[in-house]
Each structure stands twice: as C-alpha cells, then as structure tokens.
Amino acid sequence: MKSNQRNVLLIAYDEHLVLSFLYCLRKEPGYRYFLLTHKAKSSAGWSRYLKDVHFYKEYSELEKVIPECLRKWDIDVLMPIGEKESLEVSKNRPTLEKLCKVMPLTDPEHFAIATNKKALNQFLLKQELPLMSATLDLDAPNFESRLESFPFPALLKSAQGAFGSGIVTMLTQADLEAYLLKNEVDKQGFYLQEYVGGNDINFNVICKDGDILHYSYQESPPKQLGNYNKNDDLIFKDDPEVVKAMSPMLKALNYQGVACIDLRRNPAGKVYLLEINARFWGSMMASMTKAGVNFPLLMLKLTVDEIAPSYQRKEGSQLSLQSFVKQFLRFKWPELKQLKYWPYFNDPMARIMKYWYQKF
Numbered sequence: 060m061k062s063n064q065r066n067v068l069l070i071a072y073d074e075h076l077v078l079s080f081l082y083c084l085r086k087e088p089g090y091r092y093f094l095l096t097h098k099a100k101s102s103a104g105w106s107r108y109l110k111d112v113h114f115y116k117e118y119s120e121l122e123k124v125i126p127e128c129l130r131k132w133d134i135d136v137l138m139p140i141g142e143k144e145s146l147e148v149s150k151n152r153p154t155l156e157k158l159c160k161v162m163p164l165t166d167p168e169h170f171a172i173a174t175n176k177k178a179l180n181q182f183l184l185k186q187e188l189p190l191m192s193a194t195l196d197l198d199a200p201n202f203e204s205r206l207e208s209f210p211f212p213a214l215l216k217s218a219q220g221a222f223g224s225g226i227v228t229m230l231t232q233a234d235l236e237a238y239l240l241k242n243e244v245d246k247q248g249f250y251l252q253e254y255v256g257g258n259d260i261n262f263n264v265i266c267k268d269g270d271i272l273h274y275s276y277q278e279s280p281p282k283q284l285g286n287y288n289k290n291d292d293l294i295f296k297d298d299p300e301v302v303k304a305m306s307p308m309l310k311a312l313n314y315q316g317v318a319c320i321d322l323r324r325n326p327a328g329k330v331y332l333l334e335i336n337a338r339f340w341g342s343m344m345a346s347m348t349k350a351g352v353n354f355p356l357l358m359l360k361l362t363v364d365e366i367a368p369s370y371q372r373k374e375g376s377q378l379s380l381q382s383f384v385k386q387f388l389r390f391k392w393p394e395l396k397q398l399k400y401w402p403y404f405n406d407p408m409a410r411i412m413k414y415w416y417q418k419f
Contacts (some may be wrong), residue, residue, distance in 0.1 A: 071140035074103040081108040081357040102413035177218035190332035193253035196245035260322035269310035291379035295350040349375030
C-alpha cells in the first residue's frame with residue numbers, strides 16, 4: 060500500500076544546491092526526498108532530510124537512469140536542480156511525464172539559447188533587446204575591422220562558462236591580439252565583451268509561459284577589474300525597473316521554471332545582462348530567510364498543481380564571514396542570523412562532511 064507521503068526525486072551534482080533546497084523545504088509536510096547525482100563524494104547523502112541517494116557516472120547515463128530511479132523509489136515528483144540535469148529532463152519530458160509530475164522547464168531549443176551567452180546575445184539582438192554591453196564574436200566575418208573600434212578594457216569569455224570561470228581580462232586591443240597569437244582559442248566558443256564596472260545583481264525568478272510569477276532581487280558590492288568571483292555580502296530589496304527590463308527577454312524565450320539572472324549595474328545606474336543560469340542558485344536559502352521568497356517551495360507547489368503559499372517580499376542583508384568579523388571588531392554587533400553560514404547548523408553532519416570531502 061502506497062504511503063500518503065509523496066516522493067520527490069532531485070537531480071544535481073552540487074551538494075550545496077541540494078542542501079540549500081532541502082533546507083527550504085524542511086518544514087513542508089507530506090514529502091520524502093531522494094537524490095540522483097554523479098558526484099561520488101557528495102555530502103548531501105549525510106543530510107537529515109534525504110531518504111536515499113543513487114550515484115551514476117556520466118551525464119550520458121541520465122536518459123536511462125532517471126526512469127529506473129522513478130520506478131525504484133515510486134517517485135511522484137521530478138525536480139532537477141542543476142542546469143545540465145534540467146536540460147536532460149527537458150529533452151526527455153514527454154517520456155518522463157508518463158511516470159510522474161515533472162517540474163516546469165524551458166523547451167530544449169530555448170534552454171540551449173538561454174544558457175549560451177553568445178547565442179543569447181544574438182537572439183536578443185534579433186528581438187531588438189540589446190541588454191548586454193558591447194560584444195564581438197571571435198568568428199564574426201568582419202572581426203578585424205570591428206575590433207579597431209571596440210571599447211576596452213574587455214573580457215574574453217566562454218559562451219557557456221559559469222561562476223566567472225574562464226574569463227580573461229584584456230586591457231587593450233594589443234593584449235587581445237597577443238593572447239590570440241599565443242593561445243589556441245575556439246573562436247566559435249568564445250566572444251569578446253565590453254567590461255562594465257559596478258555592482259553585481261542576481262535577479263531570481265520563477266516563470267510560466269514567459270511571465271514572471273515570483274522573483275527576488277539581490278545586489279552585492281562593486282568589484283575590481285579582474286575579480287569575477289561570487290559575493291557573499293548581499294543586499295535583498297525590490298527593484299521594479301529590473302523586473303520591467305528583464306520581462307521582455309523572458310517572454311521572448313517563453314521561459315519556464317527557475318532562473319538566476321546575473322546582471323551588472325554601472326555607476327550611472329544602467330543595468331546590463333551578463334548571463335542566465337537556468338537552475339537554482341547558491342543563495343536560495345538567503346532568498347527565503349532574507350527576502351522572504353521560498354523558491355523551492357513555490358516551485359514544488361507549481362509542479363504538483365497546488366496553490367502557491369502567500370508570502371511578503373522583504374528587505375534584508377547577508378554578511379560574509381569576513382564582513383561579519385570586521386563589523387564585530389568594530390563593535391557594531393551584527394546578528395548571527397545575518398551570517399551566510401547560520402542555516403548550515405540546521406543540517407550539521409552534511410555540512411561537516413562537505414568540508415571533510417574537500418580536504419580529504
């Protein structure tokens with residue numbers, strides 16, 4: 060006899076995303092959670108909120124492994140958390156929907172466009188939506204002539220890089236030309252983008268048929284040229300102008316489900332698009348505790364066709380450990396709940412094992 064609880068299968072490589080997702084759903088009754096991952100040493104397996112884990116070796120196995128896990132655990136709801144996993148589920152949605160409810164996901168064609176910065180920019184320009192700063196494709200037929208008037212400093216970027224990886228700073232045209240002579244660069248996979256200084260913004264959304272159903276806005280301090288790492292110091296607030304600016308893009312993509320949209324606001328206040336991450340994000344716990352928007356719960360309710368819980372969007376802040384210590388030493392007495400790591404104590408063994416696996 061089947062239990063009254065519904066079984067949810069999560070698919071992800073990054074255990075931080077998994078643990079954050081589970082933290083946001085920890086108080087929702089009536090669900091049990093299972094994980095499918097190819098990270099052999101995943102600390103998510105130690106989570107107090109996870110029922111079982113299945114490991115696979117390569118992304119190419121997902122098409123076969125997902126249906127096997129759906130049947131083995133009698134899964135009711137399928138929710139991919141990572142980007143590659145989400146694309147695989149989107150590709151196989153017609154088959155998987157016969158076995159369980161599947162989280163809303165953008166169709167494979169538009170998903171591939173949204174997650175490829177070069178393809179996304181080309182798509183937006185055709186839609187007359189110039190949201191990115193000046194760009195130049197390395198494989199453009201008139202590359203040399205256009206390079207003469209291109210604004211520097213600039214960034215040489217991979218079309219599908221993430222977390223700021225693979226970005227090379229070019230201060231001058233001469234730097235770029237020397238780099239291209241010295242290094243073998245895939246011209247189809249890279250492009251040049253004008254550098255814009257300012258504040259990083261994450262605009263997080265849940266969409267249905269390209270319309271924004273839920274969102275949160277978070278902004279971090281300005282970065283220096285050459286620093287493309289993530290920030291843990293975050294301010295959560297509302298910005299209707301960003302909602303207005305991003306809505307046409309999401310509608311044009313007929314976007315479905317979650318996205319973490321990276322933006323940059325220059326000192327004059329103009330906002331530029333950096334990329335779309337078609338997945339959940341590392342600060343989703345802070346989105347809930349600081350901004351009041353529980354994205355995993357809202358996505359779960361949307362997937363199972365239930366009414367979204369009411370919530371009040373709010374303002375708040377998160378501090379990195381470094382900023383927390385600095386404020387403490389200056390006798391400003393920040394609250395422990397402002398610290399990024401505060402929610403980690405709710406699932407301590409999984410967090411300890413994450414550190415252990417990283418070190419050993």
